[in-house]
Amino acid sequence: MADTDRKDLVAAARALDAAGHMPQKSGNLSLRTARGFVITPSGLPYAAMTEADLVECAADGAPLSNGRPSSEWRLHAAIFSARADAQAVVHTHSPRATALACARRGIPPLHYMITLAGAVGRAGIPCARHATFGTEALAQECVAALGEGLRATLLANHGVVALGASLAGAVALAREVENLAGQYLDLLAAGLKPVLLSKAELADAAAQLKGYGRPA
Numbered sequence: 360m361a362d363t364d365r366k367d368l369v370a371a372a373r374a375l376d377a378a379g380h381m382p383q384k385s386g387n388l389s390l391r392t393a394r395g396f397v398i399t400p401s402g403l404p405y406a407a408m409t410e411a412d413l414v415e416c417a418a419d420g421a422p423l424s425n426g427r428p429s430s431e432w433r434l435h436a437a438i439f440s441a442r443a444d445a446q447a448v449v450h451t452h453s454p455r456a457t458a459l460a461c462a463r464r465g466i467p468p469l470h471y472m473i474t475l476a477g478a479v480g481r482a483g484i485p486c487a488r489h490a491t492f493g494t495e496a497l498a499q500e501c502v503a504a505l506g507e508g509l510r511a512t513l514l515a516n517h518g519v520v521a522l523g524a525s526l527a528g529a530v531a532l533a534r535e536v537e538n539l540a541g542q543y544l545d546l547l548a549a550g551l552k553p554v555l556l557s558k559a560e561l562a563d564a565a566a567q568l569k570g571y572g573r574p575a
């Protein structure tokens with residue numbers, strides 16, 4: 360794994376922490392490697408973390424380097440095993456998405472940006488069934504909620520998981536999930552009911568986003 364990748368992982372963790380998405384040392388990030396994955400360590404403040412603190416694990420989670428991997432390593436291992444399209448996994452406790460997850464509610468397709476999360480249908484981004492943090496049961500509930508095509512889910516009474524074909528993609532998606540959850544909570548607080556995007560509208564938005572940023 361390139362040193363730049365390790366630097367990017369630490370920088371991404373710090374940026375999410377600075378944005379308030381990782382309260383009290385929560386959350387964790389990982390990147391797939393040839394031997395398994397590299398993950399942020401357990402219980403270290405993000406501000407003090409360096410590339411040397413990252414822990415490389417085999418695909419089954421067995422540590423291949425010094426240090427203690429994040430307590431959610433099972434979650435990351437299970438996603439990399441189930442989803443060949445995942446090159447990076449980001450887990451946060453971002454406040455508004457976590458609030459929604461504490462009501463065991465997902466995010467319906469109220470804004471087209473939800474299509475960043477992949478094959479989103481009318482149900483939107485789901486909320487995975489509850490299981491204790493750090494357990495294989497949680498890892499399996501998360502993988503089940505993601506299915507084959509989703510790149511993000513909420514975890515009941517816990518937080519957010521996002522995956523991506525790149526670290527930047529997974530981080531951007533985790534941030535967007537927080538944004539969408541905030542929009543949904545604002546609507547609910549105002550007593551408004553969102554008008555949900557139809558399947559066809561979601562498909563159009565997904566096609567448009569694919570071309571976004573490319574020269575016309």
Ligand SMILES: [Zn+2]
Pocket residue numbers: 385386431450451452492517518
């Ligand atoms: Zn967590």
